[in-house]
Amino acid sequence: xxxxxxxxxxxxxxxxxxxxxxxxxxxxxxxxxxxxxxxxxxxxxxxxxxxxxxxxxxxxxxxxxxxxxxxxxxxxxxxxxxxxxxxxxxxxxxxxxxxxxxxxxxxxxxxxxxxxxxxxxxxxxxxxxxxxxxxxxxxxxxxxxxxxxxxxxxxxxxxxxxxxxxxxxxxxxxxxxxxxxxxxxxxxxxxxxxxxxxxxxxxxxxxxxxxxxxxxxxxxxxxxxxxxxxxxxxxxxxxxxxxxxxxxxxxxxxxxxxxxxxxxxxxxxxxxxxxxxxxxxxxxxxxxxxxxxxxxxxxxxxxxxxxxxx
Amino acid sequence: xxxxxxxxxxxxxxxxxxxxxxxxxxxxxxxxxxxxxxxxxxxxxxxxxxxxxxxxxxxxxxxxxxxxxxxxxxxxxxxxxxxxxxxxxxxxxxxxxxxxxxxxxxxxxxxxxxxxxxxxxxxxxxxxxxxxxxxxxxxxxxxxxxxxxxxxxxxxxxxxxxxxxxxxxxxxxxxxxxxxxxxxxxxxxxxxxxxxxxxxxxxxxxxxxxxxxxxxxxxxxxxxxxxxxxxxxxxxxxxxxxxxxxxxxxxxxxxxxxxxxxxxxxxxxxxxxxxxxxxxxxxxxxxxxxxxxxxxxxxxxxxxxxxxxxxxxxxxxxxxxxxxxxxxxxxxxxxxxxxxxxxxxxxxxxxxxxxxxxxxxxxxxxxxxxxxxxxxxxxxxxxxxx
Numbered sequence: 001x002x003x004x005x006x007x008x009x010x011x012x013x014x015x016x017x018x019x020x021x022x023x024x025x026x027x028x029x030x031x032x033x034x035x036x037x038x039x040x041x042x043x044x045x046x047x048x049x050x051x052x053x054x055x056x057x058x059x060x061x062x063x064x065x066x067x068x069x070x071x072x073x074x075x076x077x078x079x080x081x082x083x084x085x086x087x088x089x090x091x092x093x094x095x096x097x098x099x100x101x102x103x104x105x106x107x108x109x110x111x112x113x114x115x116x117x118x119x120x121x122x123x124x125x126x127x128x129x130x131x132x133x134x135x136x137x138x139x140x141x142x143x144x145x146x147x148x149x150x151x152x153x154x155x156x157x158x159x160x161x162x163x164x165x166x167x168x169x170x171x172x173x174x175x176x177x178x179x180x181x182x183x184x185x186x187x188x189x190x191x192x193x194x195x196x197x198x199x200x201x202x203x204x205x206x207x208x209x210x211x212x213x214x215x216x217x218x219x220x221x222x223x224x225x226x227x228x229x230x231x232x233x234x235x236x237x238x239x240x241x242x243x244x245x246x247x248x249x250x251x252x253x254x255x256x257x258x259x260x261x262x263x264x265x266x267x268x269x270x271x272x273x274x275x276x277x278x279x280x281x282x283x284x285x286x287x288x289x290x291x292x293x294x295x296x297x298x299x300x301x302x303x304x305x306x307x308x309x310x
Numbered sequence: 311x312x313x314x315x316x317x318x319x320x321x322x323x324x325x326x327x328x329x330x331x332x333x334x335x336x337x338x339x340x341x342x343x344x345x346x347x348x349x350x351x352x353x354x355x356x357x358x359x360x361x362x363x364x365x366x367x368x369x370x371x372x373x374x375x376x377x378x379x380x381x382x383x384x385x386x387x388x389x390x391x392x393x394x395x396x397x398x399x400x401x402x403x404x405x406x407x408x409x410x411x412x413x414x415x416x417x418x419x420x421x422x423x424x425x426x427x428x429x430x431x432x433x434x435x436x437x438x439x440x441x442x443x444x445x446x447x448x449x450x451x452x453x454x455x456x457x458x459x460x461x462x463x464x465x466x467x468x469x470x471x472x473x474x475x476x477x478x479x480x481x482x483x484x485x486x487x488x489x490x491x492x493x494x495x496x497x498x499x500x501x502x503x504x505x506x507x508x509x510x511x512x513x514x515x516x517x518x519x520x521x522x523x524x525x526x527x528x529x530x531x532x533x534x535x536x537x538x539x540x541x542x543x544x545x546x547x548x549x550x551x552x553x554x555x556x557x558x559x560x561x562x563x564x565x566x567x568x569x570x571x572x573x574x575x576x577x578x579x580x581x582x583x584x585x586x587x588x589x590x591x592x593x594x595x596x597x598x599x600x601x602x603x604x605x606x607x608x609x610x611x612x613x614x615x616x617x618x619x620x621x622x623x624x625x626x627x628x629x630x631x632x633x634x635x636x637x638x639x640x641x642x643x644x645x646x647x648x649x650x651x652x653x654x655x656x657x658x659x660x661x662x663x664x665x666x667x668x669x670x671x672x673x674x675x676x677x678x679x680x681x682x683x684x685x686x687x688x689x690x691x692x693x694x695x696x
Contacts (some may be wrong), residue, residue, distance in 0.1 A: 075584045077584045082503035159493070160472075165491075169493040204447075223434030
């Protein structure tokens with residue numbers, strides 16, 4: 001009979017605050033090293049999920065990010081109770097993540113190029129889109145329209161937030177309507193799809209970038225793989241709903257490893273410079289009148305923007 | 311029912327579930343049946359010009375009461391073979407691309423668009439993913455938000471998630487009384503949130519998916535009452551009632567300036583949902599953007615009245631003083647306000663009144679089975695004979 005000793009032998013568990021096991025290659029990774037490597041496994045290239053703050057730090061110039069509307073907070077309109085009431089779930093998510101909801105938006109620069117950016121945070125209730133996330137995406141798009149700045153949205157979401165019922169579903173229409181106005185006005189939008197981007201988020205703003213980029217091996221799909229397998233009772237093809245599957249079938253433009261993402265965005269943005277309308281003609285773009293003027297003018301003056309060579 | 315009286319949870323769930331089953335009833339009239347019953351002429355059009363014709367979505371041209379229109383809707387089958395052919399009303403991407411093509415046709419011909427929604431959801435299999443069902447849905451929503459022609463949407467049965475919304479971005483959205491509209495199927499929600507499909511009835515209740523609750527939430531603008539026994543018992547009468555409401559909405563939208571129309575459509579979806587604004591420390595910083603709306607909606611929903619009171623002659627339980635007013639007070643920029651003076655229940659001047667059959671809310675609390683008022687009895691039948 002083996003005697004269990006409190007010392008010696010191979011350690012089975014590592015303190016999780018110091019080490020992380022890579023789900024790609026099972027290697028134990030030292031957290032500090034992982035942080036330094038932008039949460040990408042140095043052995044096999046597995047991309048761990050990034051929190052919104054880390055994503056912004058990765059993409060934007062240092063200290064260039066100005067968050068907007070940080071105070072938007074979800075409300076339980078339906079009085080939704082599953083195994084827990086929705087307000088309790090929200091409270092628990094806030095406590096666990098330190099975030100107020102599953103998206104952050106604001107302005108920033110990449111190598112000095114101004115843009116509007118919205119980043120989702122999968123850690124907050126699976127990145128699910130309720131009214132607050134929909135509102136932030138919509139405000140980001142409306143601000144990009146008003147200021148004639150390019151828009152970048154980084155998605156990471158399980159889909160619409162069930163606890164907000166059809167009000168969450170309506171966020172698909174709300175966000176897409178705002179993006180349609182952006183497209184009408186000739187303002188570029190780049191969608192970055194990260195692991196995972198599924199359901200209502202993929203079936204709305206995430207799919208509609210002028211350019212869609214994806215991180216390697218990200219799960220990107222409409223229906224959860226289990227739902228798909230359950231519904232159709234047939235085995236799913238290899239690599240089903242992975243970023244590479246989408247590239248092959250023509251729904252993303254490029255798969256970009258995390259280390260190259262910032263440079264890729266910068267290269268693309270160099271083809272997308274738009275002059276802020278407010279600077280061009282001086283009216284107050286924040287006033288309601290100015291806003292509609294800006295919108296109408298942006299449509300009237302739709303002209304090919306001169307490409308600025310990179 | 312007294313305000314504050316405790317409603318038996320199980321009975322409430324049963325009542326909601328009865329509606330879910332009604333919405334899924336295989337004999338319920340679907341898009342083609344309804345359009346054929348409503349229109350004097352129907353010219354069906356096929357194909358997405360890209361891949362193939364998806365039988366799960368039907369569409370074409372029609373003439374309703376002398377008004378020409380383009381129609382698009384989900385199409386289920388009435389029996390097994392047809393249902394297999396129609397894929398149980400679950401479209402592949404090509405279905406949505408066919409819909410987009412027909413939306414564009416409506417815009418080009420300056421005909422109004424009427425859409426009918428009845429799907430468990432878009433088809434989730436590999437073929438669907440491979441051809442980009444998410445992109446097709448997103449694109450369909452995008453095209454609808456900017457389509458330069460009026461859009462009237464009717465939820466006729468199951469409004470299943472994004473696959474439904476792709477056809478449902480209307481200027482006016484109405485729903486048949488026994489239809490449902492949800493962000494995910496009750497079974498799907500149960501398996502995720504309760505970790506067991508057995509809790510589908512709980513999920514159905516929690517998601518507030520019945521037509522009357524959706525009206526209270528402002529997601530739909532109007533509930534169209536069904537004849538006694540449900541739409542499947544009297545498809546022609548159902549179509550007659552829908553025709554009256556659709557034509558009235560089309561007429562209200564017809565003369566509208568295109569820019570006003572599009573701004574109102576944008577505003578309709580822009581104001582969906584509810585949130586608060588808090589300071590860094592979590593203190594409420596500003597009054598909610600539409601103060602108290604969430605609370606008021608919840609009171610409406612919590613009473614159970616919204617679920618259980620039928621739109622069709624089913625008398626509301628003695629109402630709290632605010633209920634009807636609230637519904638109409640909830641001003642919003644959507645065109646429904648103009649199209650249907652006194653939206654919702656009050657918007658049926660031509661509605662034949664008749665009683666709710668006790669059997670429809672089987673298992674519902676006793677106070678639900680209101681005895682029909684004698685004067686109302688048989689009202690629906692009179693119209694059916696016309």
